Amino acid sequence: MKNDLLEADEWEYLKKHFRMNEASALQLTPTHPAAHLLDEEKCAGYLDQMTAFMASPSRKVTASLLAKRYAFLTVAPTLYAMTMYNKGLDASIGNYCLVLSEQSSDPWLSHMGMRILAVSSPKDGCRNEWRDRVLAGLFAENIAPVWRNLSKLARIPRTILWENAAVRLFSLYEKRMEKEATGEIIERIRDDFSYLVKLAPPALFGEDSHPFAPFYGEEPAVHASNQPARIRKTCCYYYQVAKEEDYCDACPRANRR
Known part of the structure; x- marks a missing residue:
């Protein structure tokens, strides 16, 4: 596995379309380690703060909407870079910081900052193994533990949280990528998508069963x-x-x- 950086145009795309930022560029903006979402006290505080800001009726509603936004800021750019650029972002939760906005013109969770910008790329003939590492870092080590904590604190079924991520996944592969790709990348899009929604072992997602398969239908x-x-x-x-x-x-x- 090789380590490299995104090209300037690749990074600009992720910033523009998925609101990723370099953490050091957010120094004047209040940020919070994403790992706080794994801390029961801090996560509960964020949920209650967001509940008041959004005039949400309950933590359960708030947790679902937080999960939708978190999936947009983590799942979407990581999978886009993996498939379209053949580059793996460091999607470990410790690499992210949250930008929490209280301005009415911005989503409550408006941006995501990344501390480490180095990306991995697969060695020749070893892409499947590399892909598993990227997916495990994103889902088993980040998304799944966040979903478990939100589920516990807000008493919301994890199935709702996983479908919030699934919606992002389906839209990304079926709409955005298919529309933008040409040539051999089309084949990679379809292979990665099929693996994600049907074939990947549940362990890569930190679950006992495949979390996306129940929400996927062919048509x-x-x-x-x-x-x-x-x-x-x-x-x-x-x-x-x-x-x-x-x-x-x-x-x-x-x-x-």
Whole structure:
């Protein structure tokens, strides 16, 4: 396994589309180690702070929306770099810091800072083994323990949190990557996606069973607006904080109406 850096245009893409930043560039902005999410007292404090800021009705709703945002800022850029650039970000939770905004114009969790920018890349003929290490670092060592703590503190089923991550995963591979890729990268996109949603061993995700497989269907359904979409199996509770009780496009509640 080789260590390198992202090219300037690659890093700019992750900053622009996934709100990644170099931690040292955020020195004037209040940041918090992402590892605080594994500390029960600190994580509970963040949940209560966010609950008040969002006028959320409960910690359960807050935890779901926090998980959606956390997945966007961690899962999306890590998998994008892995598949599109063939480069592995250091996705260990200790490498991240959270930028918590209280401005109405920004999401509550507005950016993610990275301390170590070095990336790994696979040796010739060893990409599958390298991919497993990238996925384990992201999911088993980061996402899964965060989900367990949120589930405990907010009394929310982990299935909801995992589907929040699954939604990001499906959109990333089925929409963004497929639209942007050409040539041999198309094959890599489809191979990585199939592995992630069907074939990867549960241990890579820090779970006893595959956390994404239950939410994946070969054919997207048609939701209430008559547009193709993969309808969720669980509700993320966004409608409980949205204006005028708005729903996500793939919300199972909206599509039963």
